[in-house]
Amino acid sequence: MLAHVSQTPHPPAGRNKTRILIVSCAVLVAVVALLAFALTRGGAPAAGPQLPPTTPAASAPSSPSGPPTNAPASPSSPAEPSADPELGECTQPTEGFVPQRFTIPALDADEAVLALNLDEDGNIAAPPPDQPRTASWWSGGPKPGAGAGKAVLSIHTYNPSLPPALGNEMYAGGTSQLRPGDLIKLYGRDGQVQCYEYTHDVKVWVSDYDPDSDVLVDFEGDPQVAIIICWDYEENTRGWDSRVIFYGTPVAPAA
Template sequence: MTSAPSSARSRRPLVIAVAVVGVLALLLVALLWNRGGSEAVPAASVAPSSSAPVAVASPSPTVSAASPSPSPTPSPTPSEPVSPELADCTAVAEGFVPTRFAIPAVGADERVVSLNLDDEGNIAAPPKDEPRTASWWNGGPRPGAEEGQALLSIHTYRNGGALGNELYSDGGPALEAGDVIKLYGDDGQVQCYEFTEALKVWVEDYDPQSDVMIDFDGDPRLAIIICWDFNRSTENWDSRVFFYGTPITPGA
């Protein structure tokens, strides 16, 4: 039997050693690869597990200068009850012819007659035998008109007994500021006025160009005229007293 050459026997252990070293090298490379791969993935690219809760921050409130927070709406204030004296006052859209008047402060509730001028060219007074009737000067503004002074005339008797005697005494008016005067129309209009002042004018001092008695263009107002200061020596009245009232707006 022929034996193998000595050179072949001497190379066999070397081949085995090289193979073993190669296997170990591959194992080491694989180990290093696995470790390096897990460190190379950026943390930001790892999607969270679907089972883990995700906290979402609430957005901060945005304050806009152009859209301020609405102020709370105030509760409506209950309207004050209407005074019984003003309960029948109405909103008057245009002037009307008065047929009745009332002055609760002196207990007057009387009729109104529509007159213009008397035979002497003066603003006509009521019939002489009607001590509490008022005449409305129908040549002037109407009550309820947008401008001008409505004018009523009421009698004063030299010996007393007329409504005019009740309206002025002891040098002053019987009415107080705020007292109500009402004018009624046939169609349900009730123009109410608030008494403001009384003015006594001596006949000799009266200026026909003034607006004391006649005023077509001023603010709406009521004037009631009575005679005063009877002069027995001349049988004339030496002064006139004007009672003025401003319109009351219902519900104001």
């Protein structure tokens, strides 16, 4: 089981202090339905988003499970540029921007990003359930290109009665299909291209999630991208027992 992670500084004054672990998983009932659920600190005041209990899914894949791996410490500075020709279009944003598109070349992914904050239930909004490769960026959190914090994206995992969503491809067989150094790129409307190098992933068991951790919600730490998907479907509860978070650190543009 995942040990609780270290405490995180409070977000800047005026920001919502609720700690959230959120991702939506598409499942098949009579039509594709949306599963959106979140965790929040027990007994916390009712200021900010109201986060309901887990919503059960009607059907979803049984997934391999096992003990999560310990995540290495994040580097404190951007990675040095490599010889990868894909770095040629990377820029050095001077401030945060709203992403419009993302690519993961190693997975042949070139997809849209929707800037979404909260849904009608008070959860961080996910992409529409019929968009298996679209990502949603949490617009209430840090922006890509900002000097601090995690820019959070969520991507669907689909049940096996549907063609795989991008989340299924990213963690096929219960193992990350990205390798350290693989690029993740976020594109802005005005020509910004923030490039990240994938560093590691971590599986977070829902039952062990520490709402005071900076595993996902982080306004003040080193800049990163964090992409979250559902995993470990539980037949008895019809819920997803874990989340997998893929981390990337900013890459300096090629000279």
